[in-house]
Amino acid sequence: xxxxxxxxxxxxxxxxxxxxxxxxxxxxxxxxxxxxxxxxxxxxxxxxxxxxxxxxxxxxxxxxxxxxxxxxxxxxxxxxxxxxxxxxxxxxxxxxxxxxxxxxxxxxxxxxxxxxxxxxxxxxxxxxxxxxxxxxxxxxxxxxxxxxxxxxxxxxxxxxxxxxxxxxxxxxxxxxxxxxxxxxxxxxxxxxxxxxxxxxxxxxxxxxxxxxxxxxxxxxxxxx
Numbered sequence: 261x262x263x264x265x266x267x268x269x270x271x272x273x274x275x276x277x278x279x280x281x282x283x284x285x286x287x288x289x290x291x292x293x294x295x296x297x298x299x300x301x302x303x304x305x306x307x308x309x310x311x312x313x314x315x316x317x318x319x320x321x322x323x324x325x326x327x328x329x330x331x332x333x334x335x336x337x338x339x340x341x342x343x344x345x346x347x348x349x350x351x352x353x354x355x356x357x358x359x360x361x362x363x364x365x366x367x368x369x370x371x372x373x374x375x376x377x378x379x380x381x382x383x384x385x386x387x388x389x390x391x392x393x394x395x396x397x398x399x400x401x402x403x404x405x406x407x408x409x410x411x412x413x414x415x416x417x418x419x420x421x422x423x424x425x426x427x428x429x430x431x432x433x434x435x436x437x438x439x440x441x442x443x444x445x446x447x448x449x450x451x452x453x454x455x456x457x458x459x460x461x462x463x464x465x466x467x468x469x470x471x472x473x474x475x476x477x478x479x480x481x482x483x484x
Contacts (some may be wrong), residue, residue: 262363262414263293265335266403267328268370269310271296274400278407286417294407296400299323302330311373320374328380332367339364342386345399345406346371349388352406354429356389360406361413368406370399433482435475437467 266274274296278284286292300308304326311321332342341363350356360366369376369385381388391402411417429435440451454466475482 261290261293262361262366262410264295264366264368264407264410266294266296266368266370266400266407267299267331267335268296268398268400268403269299269372270370270398270400271298273398274370274403274407277404278411282417283408283411286411286414289416291414291416292411294411297331297335299327299331302327302334314374318374322374323372323376323380325377325379328369328376329384332369332384335367337365340367341365342367342369342384343406344369344371344376344381344385344388345390345402346375346388347390347393347395348375349390351393352389352391352409353432354409355432357406357409358413361410366410368403370403372398433475434468434471435479435482437471437474 268274275294278287278294283292283294287294299310303310309324310327311323314320314322336342341360343360343366345368369380389402389406391405396402440455444451444456452466454463457463472483
């Protein structure tokens with residue numbers, strides 16, 4: 261079973277989207293264990309302070325190393341992979357989600373303010389990870405996104421094991437083809453007839469053609 265520990269100043273934010281639907285069912289089924297911890301619990305400061313001014317000057321506050329070192333040293337096992345959520349990290353993609361889903365224990369460290377003291381990165385972090393080229397108010401949101409993407413890949417998390425194999429980014433260079441359901445005619449908008457042909461080869465070819473069209477329109481960078 262995969263265990264994920266999220267270290268953050270806002271554990272409620274991290275857990276909120278992970279307490280419903282598929283992820284919650286996976287937790288109840290014992291497929292994954294998820295816990296969010298408040299970094300202030302490891303602070304030795306009088307007011308549970310976890311940040312301070314930047315050495316050398318600069319805007320904003322930086323997370324201090326002490327609480328982070330203490331938390332990771334308490335939670336880490338020989339199997340642990342420590343992941344820092346940061347805009348400066350490697351961009352998160354489906355292929356990396358699959359890699360991380362094979363781990364036994366993940367600690368997701370959430371950056372806040374201007375990030376974390378670099379000594380944390382040098383000594384504790386195995387992977388710096390970004391969910392995109394933008395900045396969020398806190399890393400707990402990013403940690404929830406990464407956790408969701410990983411958990412749904414675990415065996416048994418989805419009702420149909422084919423679900424995570426036939427979707428966007430299953431092929432890293434191709435988006436998913438358009439999909440339809442009932443009614444077959446909605447306000448004059450009709451489901452393509454090919455999907456009712458029963459000819460699996462022709463349907464597969466149609467799906468690939470439409471997937472290519474969609475990729476060219478929305479993500480031409482994937483085809484480059």
